[in-house]
Amino acid sequence: MNATEELISAELAAGVLAEALPERTAPQWASWLRENRNHSKKAIYRIPLVKMGRQVFYSRSELSEFVRFHQQLRIGDVRPTGRVAEVLGAFGVGMGGSSTGYAWPQATVCAAVDEATGAPFVQMSVPGPRPTVYRLDPNQALSLAATLADAAREALDDATHRGRSGA
Template identity: 35%
Template structure:
């Protein structure tokens, strides 16, 4: 008994019919094409077969991928500590987050350490809550880096 082979287009249509919240057939066609690239490290490689000039997928391999992707999207899939940390760091799947990072919500206040008398700046990131103590030398270096980044941004904007 032979199993049905699906073209990239047919596989993309099947995935799009099952996973509605992505970009449709065009998105899944690109996804499958990129998934075949050896230089990519996707979280789930969809097996395919080259026949002539085309790539074809077994229906059960596409069904396995759909099950994987659905479980990943609802959080059933257990990610490694580092992968979960990266998703949390960028805020992927959270309000205000995305693949390019989170919007920075912070407060910055000058402080004076009562125990040592040393001045410092307290930098508080609101979401996720993180509190940093920045010493004057580090603050100067941070200021220079921010100025350099701003200058680069202004050059790009021209």
């Protein structure tokens, strides 16, 4: 917040929000602002404020920034962050993947030996969407192979049953 910026009371701030975001009345926005000040409650957006004695003040620019955020939230234009962005990225939503995930790129798998310890391991290199190389101990590789084989058999059985039932 800029030191020369005009500050407005919480009551006036609620009126500004009610005018810009008419889905709530000024008293409803006043209640929302009180809740937003309570740091023991979770908030996806906390509006910065200035306390002078027992009174609370907001800057018009901070309120405008919140209005912009809230409007984007309503139209779905907010860029996800944190865990949400991580999960969407893992599935590739909006980046070439879908809600069911990315199409499998051809990975390479090879047996290898750790030069330092002489221990055998399996190396799996996945070229995309983010090139990644995994190191699995032989038991992990066998477990992954068995899990993949079981899932593939289940998918084929489901497809066969659907074909027979006409679904």
